[in-house]
Structure formats: C-alpha cells, structure tokens
C-alpha cells in the first residue's frame with residue numbers, strides 16, 4: 001500500500017493565510033464582497049463538521065431547502081423576497097446556477113444569447129449544457145459599452161438561422177473586466193417582447209447593491225455568495241419566477257430498473273441537495289448584514305469615484321469603462337506606471353512590490369499598464385492609505401502628479 005511520508009503530510013497542518021483582512025488591505029476585485037462578517041466567521045466553526053446542516057432533515061421532505069432547524073427553509077423564502085423573485089435556492093456557485101438554467105431551459109444545439117463581456121464560466125456552462133453561443137458586441141475604448149439594443153438583433157438572428165428562439169438570454173449585470181453596470185430593465189423588455197427567458201447574472205451586484213428582479217424584468221437571477229454576499233465558497237444563488245419552477249426545479253422521475261427505487265422529492269437539476277454545511281450557514285449568518293449594506297451602496301460608489309479621481313492625478317493614468325463609475329470594480333490604464341516599469345530593475349513587478357511593502361495587495365503581480373482594483377467595504381482611512389501609497393509610488397518613479 002502506498003504511504004505518504006509524514007514530512008510531506010506535515011505541510012497540511014497549521015495552515016495560515018498571509019493576506020488576512022487584519023494584516024493587509026486587499027483590493028482584489030473578486031474578494032471584497034466576500035469578506036465574512038464576524039457572525040459568519042463564528043457560524044463557520046459552529047457548523048464546520050461535514051453534513052452539519054442535516055441534523056433535522058425532515059424525513060417527509062428530505063431536502064436541504066425544507067430544513068427548519070437551522071432555518072434554511074425560511075432563508076430560501078427571505079432570499080427570494082430580498083431579490084423580489086418568487087423562489088430561491090442556494091447552489092454551489094454562480095456558474096452552477098447558470099448551468100442549471102441552461103440545461104433545464106435548453107435542448108442541446110439551442111442558442112443562448114450572451115453579452116460579449118460575460119464571465120468565462122458563462123461560456124463554459126453553456127458548453128457543458130451543449131448550447132451554442134450568440135454574442136452581443138461591445139464598443140471600443142475607453143468605455144467598452146455593450147450595445148444593448150443589439151439583443152433584439154441577436155434574438156432575430158438566431159430565429160432566422162435556426163427557425164427557433166434562443167433558449168435563454170443572459171446579461172452580465174456588471175462585467176468583471178470594466179465594472180460597467182448595464183441597464184438590465186432594457187434587456188428585460190426585449191426578452192419579454194420575444195417571450196424568451198431572461199437570465200440576469202448578478203454575480204457582482206446582488207448582495208452589494210439593491211436588486212429588484214421584478215422591476216428589472218428578470219426571469220432568473222444568479223449570483224455568487226463568495227463574491228458578493230459575505231459568504232464562504234462555495235455558495236451560489238439561483239432565484240426564479242414562479243412560472244419557471246416546474247421546468248427548472250422539476251422533481252426526479254428516474255426509476256431503478258431492477259429495484260424500482262424512486263426519488264420523487266428531489267429536484268434533479270440540483271442533484272437533490274446542494275450546499276449542506278458551513279458555507280451555506282455563513283451565507284445565512286451574513287444575510288442580516290447584507291440586507292442592510294446594500295442601502296449604503298451610494299457611499300460605496302462615492303468612495304470608488306474618489307479613488308479614481310486620485311489615481312487619475314498620476315501622469316498617463318485613466319480609468320477605463322463608463323464614467324463616472326456605477327460600480328466599485330475599477331479598471332485603470334496607466335502609461336505612466338508602464339513607462340516606469342521599462343527601466344525598473346523589478347520591471348512590471350515593481351508596482352505590486354511597492355504596494356505590498358505598504359500593506360496593500362490584490363493587484364495582479366507583473367501588471368502596470370492595466371490593473372483592476374475594488375475598494376468595496378473599505379473604511380475611508382484605508383482608501384486614503386491606498387491613494388496615498390499610489391501617489392507616493394508615482395512620485396518615487398518621477399511621474400508627474402497633478
């Protein structure tokens with residue numbers, strides 16, 4: 001029998017995280033909205049054991065979303081209400097929620113219309129569901145705005161080419177690259193006109209800003225608990241309109257050909273149960289905080305705009321994407337830092353190094369010409385420390401600062 005030497009197993013003990021919130025200001029865009037509340041941190045320990053949510057699984061319902069102790073069933077209802085949708089489920093990730101949508105609403109070979117700034121996992125979820133992609137184009141620099149009217153053209157195009165409407169239309173509410181906020185209601189209207197289900201990917205929006213699914217005309221909303229709901233990975237949110245429940249949350253019909261076993265209570269696209277432990281509980285424990293924090297979105301926006309304004313004081317540095325910012329994910333382009341990197345002994349890594357020395361992490365190491373950052377949830381003092389550090393580094397590199 002193969003044996004792993006003790007010395008090697010030792011490395012798995014006492015694991016520590018270097019970039020803890022107490023030690024660093026972490027500007028990584030994917031990490032800001034997922035910082036846990038202290039309630040969630042406590043809940044993680046309490047429910048850390050395996051299937052810890054399943055102590056009181058009701059024998060007659062036998063499903064995660066039916067559990068009353070802890071109040072998971074109520075949480076699903078509150079989650080739906082918070083997004084102004086009818087029904088909600090917690091799944092493992094936003095991408096799983098997209099996959100469930102694609103696979104339950106589409107037949108292999110059908111089309112899904114997506115924006116061309118969609119996350120890679122949108123494309124891959126469609127691929128696994130055997131759907132084809134039709135992209136809505138975006139404009140060039142500096143705004144890279146999506147042409148939302150083109151959703152109608154692309155739906156028509158699919159109809160012309162296949163004689164069939166697309167199975168689903170997806171819009172990325174805020175894209176991961178420029179942090180542009182899209183007018184979801186406009187796409188919602190187009191989808192309604194064609195009678196095509198509208199999937200809004202709110203990975204970067206629900207949980208940090210107020211979202212009203214009905215107002216936006218969304219038939220399905222998906223989001224990411226570890227990105228935007230102060231929850232541990234993996235957690236995803238799938239919220240839908242009543243009309244889609246029969247299709248998307250259909251019950252299992254499979255029968256064992258020999259045993260004749262059946263599982264008629266299980267929602268088969270969810271493979272029965274989904275997040276049956278600590279990550280779900282972290283999402284629930286942060287929920288009261290999340291409900292309250294979305295109201296403070298205007299202050300978060302103001303802070304992001306302030307950061308942009310300060311960074312743009314640096315020679316050759318500008319914000320890409322729509323101005324002023326409608327989201328806290330910021331994409332900067334800096335000819336100034338790039339110029340400095342050309343003669344620096346650490347080349348492109350100097351910016352990362354200099355920030356880290358000042359207790360700031362989360363920019364991609366090696367990048368100077370283009371970098372992304374997100375000040376969401378940081379205190380004013382920390383944002384000041386970030387701006388001061390950037391301006392200091394620019395000064396040291398002999399860049400002009402206005």
Ligand SMILES: *Cc1c(COP(=O)(O)O)cnc(C)c1O
Nearest residue numbers: 093094095119121172176203224
């Ligand atoms: C981050 C992101 C995702 C991925 O979310 P997971 O929960 O990790 O699957 C999907 N879509 C968009 C637009 C994202 O920004």
